[in-house]
Each structure stands twice: as structure tokens, then as C-alpha cells.
Amino acid sequence: MSRVEPSAAGSALVTGASSGIGLATALALSRGGWTVVLVGRDTGSLERAAQACRRAGGTAVVAVADVRDTASVRAAFELADDETGSLDVVVHSAATLAYGRFEDVPDEVFESALDTTLMGTTRVCREALSRFRLAGRGRLVVIGSLLGKTAVPGMSTYTTAKWGVHGLVRSLQLETRDEPGIQVSLVSPGGVDTPVYRQAGTYLGRHGQPPPPRVDAFAVADAVMGCLDRPRREVNVGAGNALTVMGFRAMPAIYDRLVGPLMNRVALQAGSGVADTPGNVLEPRPEAEALSGGWLASTTGARRALDMEENTMDDTDQHLTTQGQPQRRTVAASADRVWDVLADGWSYATWVVGTARIRDVDTAWPAPGSRIHHSVGLWPALLSDTTSVEECVTGRRLVLKARGWPLGEARVEIDIEPDGPQSCTVTMTEDAISGPGSLPPRIVRQAMILPRNSEALRRLAYLAKGSSGLVAGSG
Template identity: 60%
Template structure:
């Protein structure tokens, strides 16, 4: 991926490249000598991400796009060809979600979250595979989630979408056996220290938070890059992922009894906030960054949190409802990215 000759530099399109795992992956690829096409909805956040990557020597094309818009995804790929002459790999990490009991999340918010996370994945995969088939080679890495293998309360939009994402990727992997030169990998993280939890919509009067153990996004980015180098059917990132999946599959009755109290204990903040669609319907560029504030065990580090003007936290309180189930928050899962 490195080398002084620009023709030897890998060209990678990264969706969700302005924040979290997507931005961490873009920065890792930039340091490794790749040239980048970054997509996301927020132009300002993309341009800030591009400057960070360029500081590591990458040539960067900013291609604003909502992955839920198939034409916009096609346009980003075409822009990559115009700028760099080829497209070697695609990393797809864009996603959206809203916390809340299924019936409490407004239909338009639920549908929009599915459009971004599930249909957006199908749009990106379709575009990537079309370009790869034209050249006979290419590598696609999709960022899934532990929540693509288990279920948890209050996250129906994300669980539904990620189960679909995992099913789609596995189908594409089987079909790719007939197309040598095209490789498809899935990376499934657990809890990750990114802003996605408090960028998400919420109808619990609480923000979500990553369940412990919480990994830095750079660890997931490393797994993504390893898949670009050595494709893998699925690469799990998270110390507890295997245990949680085993419990979900082998002891479903026990899992169902435990998952809600564990979700409240480890996956929802205690600070009350207004219900909001978050960034599901519209991007929130000022809230985008590589990290948020979470430490390894799901607590908060002594750093300034990401706070958006319209969703600033009211005075701290340990009282108040979470949906209809009482205080505290969600997953025993891998949480969103």
C-alpha cells in the first residue's frame, strides 16, 4: 500500500469517513500510504477528516453522499475513477440508529435508520461489486456489529438492520466464490469508543453508551485493514463477543431474562435528555470525531464530551424513566458504531 509511485498507492473509498470507525480507518490507511475517497453526509466534517488524512500524506477526494441514496453512492465511485483512475477497495462503515422501545420510535425515524444502515449497505455493495467486476479485482470490507448476531431491547432499528447486513454479506461472500479476485469481508465490533451513541436518536429520554469492554476505534480500524490485506469471512473485535453470542444461541431463556437489566446497567446513560431523532434524519457535523469519552469499562474518561447545541445535557439526575422500564440504559451486545 505504500510507495513513492502514486500508481502503486491503493485507492480506497471509505463510507462514514468523517467520524468514528470510518475516520479511524481512513487515518490508518492514510498513514499506510493509501489514497482516499471519503463519503459522509456532512461536508464540513468530511473536509476536516480530509485535512487530517492529508497531514499523513494521503491524496484525498471528498465526496459527500448519503449512502441511502444509490445515485449518490454511484456518484462517489465515479468521482473516484475520475480523480484516481481506479478503485481498489471499499470500506463501508456508515450507519444510523435510534434508541427506544420499537413502538416508541417514530416510524419515519425507524425507517430512515434502516435506509441508512441496511439499504445503504446494499447500495454500497452493489456499486463496489459493479466496479470490481469491471476490473476483475477488488476488496470490500463491511463493518457489521455484534448486534448482527444477537438481539437487545431498545435498539430495534439497529438490530434489524445489522442482522440484514450480516445476511447480505454472507450471501455476497458465497456468490463471490464464482468471481476470483473479488474478496468480501465482515468486521463485527462490540462496544467502541465513538460518538455514535450520543449522535443517535433516542426515545428513552437517555442517550445510549457502549457496553463494556469498550475498544478504541483504532482497534477496529486495524481489523479492517487486516481484512484488506488478508480477507476474512468474519473478524470479530471485542473480548466478550464470543461469550455473548454463545449465550444468545445456547441459553436463549437465560439471555432474555438478563439482557434488559444488563442493558440498563451498561448500555444507557443516566443523564436525562430530550427525545430526539439525533442524526438519523439530518447529519450533525459538529458532533463527529474519532473518539467520544468512554473508557475500557464503559465509564467516562476525564475529557470533554461531544455535546451538540440542540442536545446539550440537562442537569445530571439519576431519576426519570427510560421508555416504560425505569432508569438506566442498554446492551449486553456490541452496541452501534
């Protein structure tokens, strides 16, 4: 994906700037040397985003604000006035949502999601346009959604809000037609690889996921940057948007019949048993904020390294990464319980497919550098080697190097994301990194790895849950 930079740098305010599309847009502006005012609800997340923006070449200002509060939004714009003199651009990305049937989503959660996504847009646009009219110039870009033009079951909080956002933006475009210095654009993405799906509230017993075809947050940022150079009324991001809208409008009977099963199959994560949660609708969840949600198999080379650096937003972070396809499973057990299984090196052969027995476990396991001594294969044709820890974030992340020469070595990443007191999402990513096992094309390697890791996650879930075997999504 090419990176679009505006012809001249200026000053911009970006809402929702601590995560996902907002963060990607702030980074894209920073690469062009812009001064960016980062608006969000959590100070720590914004400070990390500001560090990433400064590394990218921009000047970053942090403005903590909640778009549900008019005074808070106004204060953020006043800070931007003080720091920049006048704003050239405002990009509004802040939004929240909760999955669930309309009547199952609590009133407080439904109304708060609408307050953020719809009324928050009105507050930001009002402050932006009042300044642009005084200055006689300015560009406002609002992030809409494919769901601002269609509808799906189980997402009434988001669909209702985004239809309102699209209507508001069209009204603003008409009201500013006679002011050529002011441009209002709408960017409407489909499925985007951001953390919003895990941050969202859910009352369906499952978490959401971006439906295919998916794009990364930088693809949406590119569309925003394109609107700054060549303003347009609306830009769609996503190869499937036009077809989906056509089906919704031109063939409603067929659309209505298909959308429920498709939603269940491609827009919700596998598994069940996730406890009801408001997610980040009522309060921020800074621990879940990042550039991407890990839904895409990332590309190789410099772009991959850059994305990983920006995703962590921390100079001291040295996260390793594989080229594998992530496998996820929702587990009906706490994150701590899953970690207890991973931290018990003697249980390794119980859940890691292909491991025949454990010969020894270093007492320091799972500290970095510690090892499990194991044998893999089928008796009597066994290979004896080791698995060592490359990275450990207690309770959340484990990176392993699994050796099985003469076949080679593989790197395995395991990440645990708490969903509630008795639920979590476990992600496993693996790929061969050396030896004969790394020689086949990646698509061939992953075709062999993915089924094995799916079974490994199933076994891990059973162990975490206990002897009852009642695991979300088992079977």
C-alpha cells in the same frame, strides 16, 4: 495496539469517513500512502477528515453523498473513478440508529435508520461489486456489528438493520466464490469508543453508551486493514463477542432474563430526562463528529497525542488533555444554562467540592488566563490559591488549572454536549499534573478524584436546573 498496513498502497473509498470507525480506517489507509475517497453527508466534516488524512501521509478526495440516495452513491463512485482511475478497496462504515421501544420510535426515524444502515449497504455494495467484476479484482469490507448476531431491547432499528447486513454479506461472499480476485469481508465489532452513541436518536429518555469491554476505533480499523492483507470471511473485534453470541444462541432463556437489566446498566448512560430526538438519523450532526466519543481512558505518550490531534482534525486546534477518567452526567437543562453557571466565577465554591470560599474573580473570567482566587479545605485549616483558565470555547468547553499548593496542581476539562433544547451531557475529566498529588499511581489518584467529580457534576446540574432540583439522574 499495533497498526496494520497493507503490503501495497492503492485507492480506497470509505463511507462514514467523517467520524468514528470510518475516520479511523481512512487515517490507517492514509498512513500507508493510500489515496482515500472520503464519503459522508457533511462537507465541512469531510474536509477536516481530508486534512487529517493528508497529514497522515495519504491523498484524500472528498465525496459528499447520502447512502439513502442511490444517485448520490453512484455519483460518489463516479467521482472516485475520475480521481483514482479504478478502486482497489471499498470500506462501508456508514450507519445510523435510534434507541427506543419499537412502537415508540417514529415511523420516519425507524425507516430512515434502516434505509441508511441496511439499504445504504446494498447501494454501496452494488456499486462496488459492479466495478470489481469488470476489473476482475477488488476488496469489499463491510462493518457489521455484534448486534448483527444477537439482539437487545431498545435497539430494534440497529439490530434489524445489522442482521440484514450480515445476511447480505454472506450472500455476496457465496456469489463471489468463483471470482478469486474479488474478496468480501465482514468486520463485526462490539462496544467501540465512537461518537455514534451521542449522535444516535433516542426515545428512551436516555442516551446510549458503548457496553464493555470497549475498544477504540483504531482497533476496528486494524481489523479492516488485516482483511486487506489477508481477506477473511468475518473478523470479530471485542473480547466479549464470542461469549455474548454463545449465550444468545445456546442459552436463550438465561440471555433473555439478563439482557434487559444489563442493557439498562451498561449500555445506557446514567440519568434521565433527555428529550426525544432523531439525532443524526434524518440529518447529519457535524458538531458531534469526531474520532472518539471519549468513553475510554486513553493511553499515554505518542499514541495519546496522535489520537487527540486526529480527534480534533484541525491544525489550529491545540486542545489540552488529561490522563483522567471521564465522568459524565445528563442534565435536564440547556447547554447555555450550564455554561452560565461555569461562567459565573463566584458560583465556583457552590459546585466544586472542597472549595470553601471565593476571595476574588478576575473580571475577564472565563477568558484564557483569567483566574479565580479561592480557598480550599475545612476552616480554619484552609489553603489559599487560584484556578486559572487554560482554554475556553464559549458554551462548549473549559479547561482549568486548579492550584492547591503544597498539594500541587490539577488540570480539569469540562465539555458540554447539547442533547436538545432543555438537555445536555456534561463531561468532566481531571488528573493531578504536578506536586505531591501527582505521585501516587494513576489508579489511586482516580479513585480519589472520581467520587468528588461525580458530586461536583451533581451540584452543577442542580445549579443549572434551578432551585427545583429536578435534575436528570439526581439522587
